Amino acid sequence: MRLTGAVVLVTGASSGIGAAVVRRLADAGSQVVAAGRDPDRLDRLAAETGATTLVTDLSRPHAGRELAERALARYTRVDVLINNAGVGWAGPFNGMADSLADELLAVNLRAPMELTRALLPGMCHRGGHLVFVGSIAGRLGVNGEAVYAATKAGLDAFAQSLRMELAGRQVAVSTVVPGVVDTPFFARRGQPYRRRRPRPLPPDRVAAALTDAIANDRAEVYVPRWLRLPVAVRGLLPAVYRRLATRFG
Numbered sequence: 001m002r003l004t005g006a007v008v009l010v011t012g013a014s015s016g017i018g019a020a021v022v023r024r025l026a027d028a029g030s031q032v033v034a035a036g037r038d039p040d041r042l043d044r045l046a047a048e049t050g051a052t053t054l055v056t057d058l059s060r061p062h063a064g065r066e067l068a069e070r071a072l073a074r075y076t077r078v079d080v081l082i083n084n085a086g087v088g089w090a091g092p093f094n095g096m097a098d099s100l101a102d103e104l105l106a107v108n109l110r111a112p113m114e115l116t117r118a119l120l121p122g123m124c125h126r127g128g129h130l131v132f133v134g135s136i137a138g139r140l141g142v143n144g145e146a147v148y149a150a151t152k153a154g155l156d157a158f159a160q161s162l163r164m165e166l167a168g169r170q171v172a173v174s175t176v177v178p179g180v181v182d183t184p185f186f187a188r189r190g191q192p193y194r195r196r197r198p199r200p201l202p203p204d205r206v207a208a209a210l211t212d213a214i215a216n217d218r219a220e221v222y223v224p225r226w227l228r229l230p231v232a233v234r235g236l237l238p239a240v241y242r243r244l245a246t247r248f249g
C-alpha cells in the first residue's frame, strides 16, 4: 500500500511506538488520524505532524466501533488501520484484579476486533491494510504476564486467521512483533524493565519496521529480527525451550 495520501488510523498514538509511527507516516505524506486517551499529548503531536486527533478510551464497550465511525465521519474512508494501543500488567495472576484483566482484554483484543469489523467492509471494497502490533510475549508467554501474553496471542491468532480469510482480496494483514522497546509501557504496567539484556530499542525502530511492512506488504515482522530464533526453538524443540526459559527467564 502506498503511504502517500493514504488515510491511516493509528490507535495508541499519544505515546511510545504509536507516536513514532505517526511521525513516520506524516513524513511519508499520509493523512493520519491519531487516536489516544491523553488530549494534551495528542495536541502536541498534531501541532508537530499535522495529524487529526481523536480522543477515546478503548476500554469502554463499543469504543472501537465508535472510533471507526468518527474516523469515517472525518475522512469518509480509512485505508490503513494500525491497531497499536495496548496496556500491560505484571505480577502474579492470583493477585490480578478482575477489572485489570478486563481492561487488558478490552484494549488489547476487543477494541482491535471492533475497529477491524467496522472498517473491513470499506477496505474489501476499495483495498486496505490492517496492522496489528503484537508482542513477543504473545509468541512465547512471559512469567508474571499471563493475561497480557494471552491478549497478544489472541491478537496474533485473529490476525493470522484474517490473513487466510482475506487471501486473494485487496486487504493485506501485517503483524508486528516487538521485543523490548523504550517507552512508558513498563512504568505504566507497574513494574519497570530491569534486565540488562535485551536492551530496549528506540520506538522509532518499531515504527520504521511497521511502515516498511505496509509499504512492502509484509505479513510479519519481528523487531529486532533475531526474536524469530526463540520462537523457532520453541516450535521445533519445546522441551529445550522450556529448560532455557526456566534458566534464563
Ligand SMILES: NC(=O)c1ccc[n+]([C@@H]2O[C@H](COP(=O)([O-])OP(=O)(O)OC[C@H]3O[C@@H](n4cnc5c(N)ncnc54)[C@H](OP(=O)(O)O)[C@@H]3O)[C@@H](O)[C@H]2O)c1
Pocket (backbone or CB within 6 Å): 011, 012, 013, 014, 015, 016, 017, 018, 035, 036, 037, 038, 039, 056, 057, 058, 059, 084, 085, 086, 087, 088, 107, 133, 134, 135, 136, 177, 178, 179, 180, 181, 182, 183, 184, 185, 186, 188, 203
Ligand atoms: N514497549 C514495549 O516493550 C512493547 C513490547 C512489545 C509490544 N508492545 C506493544 O506496543 C504497543 C504500544 O505500546 P508502547 O510501548 O508504545 O506503550 P505506551 O507508550 O504505554 O503507549 C500505549 C498507547 O496505548 C494507549 N492506550 C492505553 N490504554 C488505552 C485506552 N484504554 N484507550 C485508548 N488508548 C489507550 C495509550 O494512550 P494514552 O497514552 O493516551 O493513555 C498510548 O498511546 C502496545 O500494544 C504494546 O503492547 C510494546
